[in-house]
Amino acid sequence: MIETDILIIGAGPTGLFAVFEAGLLKLKCHIIDALPQPGGQLSELYPKKPIFDIPGYPSVLAGDLVDNLMEQIKQFQPGFTLNEKADTIEKQADGTFIVTTDKGTKHLCKAVAIAGGLGSFEPRKPLIEDIEFYEDKGIEYFVKDPELFRNKKIVIAGGGDSALDWSIFLSNVASEVTLIHRRNEFRGALDSVEKVQELKHAGKIHLITPAEVIGLNGAEHLESIDIDENGAHRTIKTDYFIPLFGLSPKLGAIANWGLEIEKNAIKVNNALDYQTNIEGIYAIGDVNTYPGKLKLILCGFHEATLMCQSVYNKLNPGKKYVLKYTTVSGVDGFDGTRKEAEKAVVKSID
Numbered sequence: 001m002i003e004t005d006i007l008i009i010g011a012g013p014t015g016l017f018a019v020f021e022a023g024l025l026k027l028k029c030h031i032i033d034a035l036p037q038p039g040g041q042l043s044e045l046y047p048k049k050p051i052f053d054i055p056g057y058p059s060v061l062a063g064d065l066v067d068n069l070m071e072q073i074k075q076f077q078p079g080f081t082l083n084e085k086a087d088t089i090e091k092q093a094d095g096t097f098i099v100t101t102d103k104g105t106k107h108l109c110k111a112v113a114i115a116g117g118l119g120s121f122e123p124r125k126p127l128i129e130d131i132e133f134y135e136d137k138g139i140e141y142f143v144k145d146p147e148l149f150r151n152k153k154i155v156i157a158g159g160g161d162s163a164l165d166w167s168i169f170l171s172n173v174a175s176e177v178t179l180i181h182r183r184n185e186f187r188g189a190l191d192s193v194e195k196v197q198e199l200k201h202a203g204k205i206h207l208i209t210p211a212e213v214i215g216l217n218g219a220e221h222l223e224s225i226d227i228d229e230n231g232a233h234r235t236i237k238t239d240y241f242i243p244l245f246g247l248s249p250k251l252g253a254i255a256n257w258g259l260e261i262e263k264n265a266i267k268v269n270n271a272l273d274y275q276t277n278i279e280g281i282y283a284i285g286d287v288n289t290y291p292g293k294l295k296l297i298l299c300g301f302h303e304a305t306l307m308c309q310s311v312y313n314k315l316n317p318g319k320k321y322v323l324k325y326t327t328v329s330g331v332d333g334f335d336g337t338r339k340e341a342e343k344a345v346v347k348s349i350d
């Protein structure tokens with residue numbers, strides 16, 4: 001049995017940063033993730049995409065942000081159970097929990113933080129005949145490595161942020177980028193929509209709306225697609241077709257844990273500490289919902305911080321915690337300063 005203070009379900013950015021905040025409070029963490037590597041959506045869906053809204057980073061590649069988060073938490077030595085899904089939970093009489101994975105690994109903890117993001121990553125596939133035949137032969141549902149598309153002709157379909165962001169990014173990688181959407185209006189960020197229009201006028205993106213992909217052609221690999229553009233049919237030559245219609249959120253077994261769920265997300269108390277309807281179980285990051293919720297990395301960081309403070313207060317009743325900035329208390333970082341950091345943290349807790 002693995003024992004820890006906070007068991008974090010999900011090694012996305014929210015779960016990883018929670019380890020750091022817990023470490024400052026001398027709380028030990030263990031993380032379970034269904035994927036073989038940490039990083040959540042950043043590693044699985046867009047490791048090479050730049051992110052522009054992380055405070056202090058004008059631009060950072062998603063994969064680099066994950067590496068930095070791992071570096072930042074190394075000093076607190078979290079445990080990892082990777083490649084396993086949290087499956088069942090049992091609340092004990094003393095308020096502790098036992099969480100068991102689908103492979104039978106048991107974890108005993110004082111608090112559970114669900115940072116499960118979108119759950120398992122199941123792309124929404126368009127209903128096109130023979131689409132399965134072309135998977136990995138020209139059909140890609142994620143852009144894991146943009147280099148796959150270098151100097152290739154690609155067609156992206158979709159109307160949200162993923163379709164817009166990748167069209168913009170890949171316009172500098174692929175030899176030809178076509179963006180197809182079934183409506184004239186896009187759902188993504190205004191800034192991205194404007195950028196796509198700019199690239200269209202510069203001849204770097206072909207924009208076809210309203211249109212839908214209705215057929216796929218090619219003997220061994222995708223060679224062309226058939227589209228319906230406002231009722232007229234035509235064929236476009238392409239090496240890759242990337243339908244980005246979002247991911248169908250699947251909470252999986254967590255949905256049966258007795259938690260209040262609204263639209264596939266876990267309801268939490270956002271006025272206080274992101275705790276669910278079950279005392280001792282928190283939900284942070286993309287997996288939770290509350291009025292005004294935004295699914296952004298920095299919001300997950302904030303929620304993780306308040307969750308850790310709440311767990312600390314519950315586990316140390318009567319002990320006064322005085323918040324100090326890490327810069328003031330001397331917690332300035334990584335391996336070399338760990339001893340000083342720990343001393344400073346103890347001081348700030350006492």
Ligand SMILES: Cc1cc2nc3c(=O)[nH]c(=O)nc-3n(C[C@H](O)[C@H](O)[C@H](O)COP(=O)(O)OP(=O)(O)OC[C@H]3O[C@@H](n4cnc5c(N)ncnc54)[C@H](O)[C@@H]3O)c2cc1C
Pocket residue numbers: 009010011012013014015032033034035039040041042045046050051052053084085086087115116117118119120161162165251252253254284285286287295296297298300
């Ligand atoms: C293309 C794209 C671009 C984006 N760009 C930005 C951006 O520029 N800025 C920004 O702020 N946000 C962006 N986002 C959103 C951002 O990625 C999410 O807000 C962020 O990943 C949420 O982090 P998280 O840790 O809460 O969840 P996730 O990153 O989804 O991680 C959750 C983890 O939990 C694991 N998990 C789920 N259920 C279980 C279970 N039962 N057992 C074990 N493990 C489980 C999953 O395997 C996953 O690894 C973007 C998203 C996409 C798709």
